[in-house]
Amino acid sequence: xxxxxxxxxxxxSPLVIDSAYAQSSLNVxxxxxxxxxxxxxxxxxxxxxxxxxxxxxxxTMPFDWVTGGLFPLIxxxxxxxxxxxxxxxxxxxxxxxxxxxxxxxxxYPDEFISxxxxxxxxxxxxxxxxxxxxxxxxxx
Numbered sequence: 001x002x003x004x005x006x007x008x009x010x011x012x013s014p015l016v017i018d019s020a021y022a023q024s025s026l027n028v029x030x031x032x033x034x035x036x037x038x039x040x041x042x043x044x045x046x047x048x049x050x051x052x053x054x055x056x057x058x059x060t061m062p063f064d065w066v067t068g069g070l071f072p073l074i075x076x077x078x079x080x081x082x083x084x085x086x087x088x089x090x091x092x093x094x095x096x097x098x099x100x101x102x103x104x105x106x107x108y109p110d111e112f113i114s115x116x117x118x119x120x121x122x123x124x125x126x127x128x129x130x131x132x133x134x135x136x137x138x139x140x
Contacts, residue, residue, distance in 0.1 A: 033065050073108060073115065076100050 034049040051058040063071040080093040097119070105112050 033061065035062055035065075070108070070111065073104065073111065076104075 035045060037045065037048070040048065046052075046058075049058050049061060060071055067074055076096065080096050083096060084090065084093045104115070108115075
């Protein structure tokens with residue numbers, strides 16, 4: 001019976017799932033960041049990448065390029081994980097997260113919601129596991 005159902009689903013899937021056809025193409029120009037310009041010397045790289053205006057932005061620019069602009073978010077996430085692993089309590093990571101909330105909501109509005117949902121899901125799963133496993137044990 002199961003084999004018949006599988007064959008029926010496979011046989012009817014072309015009728016239910018439409019094929020996708022590309023109607024247009026996008027031309028993406030190649031963009032090379034200023035710090036990967038190998039034809040310039042070191043002083044020109046400093047001038048082209050805006051070292052005089054914002055040195056901190058200049059230093060973090062390669063990391064932002066590699067992480068897709070999410071470098072501060074990754075740094076804070078690693079900081080939160082390290083704090084939890086060191087102190088084994090949830091209050092310090094929560095305090096770091098609360099201090100980070102205004103900036104992350106301003107800087108990453110789209111990522112903020114999805115990241116907040118992931119973290120809230122992890123916290124919710126931890127609370128449920130804590131309630132089921134630790135709170136229901138009877139100790140002698």
